[in-house]
Amino acid sequence: MDTFEAVRTRRSIRRFQERPVEEEKLHTLLDAVRMSPSWSNRQCWRFIVVKGKNLRERISELSYVESFFSTRGYKVNPAKKGLSEAPVVIVACADPSQSGDIWAQQYYMTDIGIASQTLMLSARALGLGTVFVGVFDEAKLREELGIPGDIRVVGLFPVGYPLEEKKDGPPRKPLSEIVFHEKWG
Numbered sequence: 001m002d003t004f005e006a007v008r009t010r011r012s013i014r015r016f017q018e019r020p021v022e023e024e025k026l027h028t029l030l031d032a033v034r035m036s037p038s039w040s041n042r043q044c045w046r047f048i049v050v051k052g053k054n055l056r057e058r059i060s061e062l063s064y065v066e067s068f069f070s071t072r073g074y075k076v077n078p079a080k081k082g083l084s085e086a087p088v089v090i091v092a093c094a095d096p097s098q099s100g101d102i103w104a105q106q107y108y109m110t111d112i113g114i115a116s117q118t119l120m121l122s123a124r125a126l127g128l129g130t131v132f133v134g135v136f137d138e139a140k141l142r143e144e145l146g147i148p149g150d151i152r153v154v155g156l157f158p159v160g161y162p163l164e165e166k167k168d169g170p171p172r173k174p175l176s177e178i179v180f181h182e183k184w185g
């Protein structure tokens with residue numbers, strides 16, 4: 001699968017088969033993530049690979065944050081089931097002190113964002129599915145996984161074989177709305 005096909009056909013996958021992910025595939029995935037660009041090549045990211053069922057279930061529970069979801073009419077994080085169902089959950093963390101912090105922009109979020117896209121596209125190319133889960137109880141997750149207080153937890157990625165092939169996803173804005181020429185507007 002070439003890059004364009006992976007970009008075009010990637011979808012957020014929230015339901016998974018029980019089938020385990022082969023160690024070799026997981027290694028290939030993580031090794032691709034490792035190659036992502038980052039601020040000054042600082043590689044501020046750290047990834048926790050969680051396979052234990054009890055821990056995955058706990059992570060799944062922590063993906064609901066009432067103050068966020070209740071005002072939006074959600075009873076659960078849409079990715080909750082996938083987080084306990086997928087055989088692997090990758091927890092993406094960042095050390096902000098190891099990335100750029102300039103002109104009120106903290107680049108650790110950018111670094112993790114880029115690594116996340118590598119993860120999602122590589123998963124697709126390997127026949128795996130995943131979804132970026134950005135809403136969770138960070139403080140409780142830190143406690144559960146022994147993550148130090150100065151490290152930010154930025155995303156959770158359930159990884160596994162998709163339960164079904166998803167052809168369509170939410171539509172995108174047309175180019176005419178998002179691309180300007182020569183100047184803004």
Ligand SMILES: Cc1cc2nc3c(=O)[nH]c(=O)nc-3n(C[C@H](O)[C@H](O)[C@H](O)COP(=O)(O)O)c2cc1C
Binds near residue numbers: 012079131132133170
């Ligand atoms: C930063 C970020 C945070 C996200 N958080 C969640 C989340 O907490 N739960 C969830 O089910 N999906 C989450 N998503 C997935 C988006 O809803 C999804 O990417 C978007 O609707 C487009 O759909 P697609 O990925 O299938 O193209 C998140 C995506 C991003 C990029």
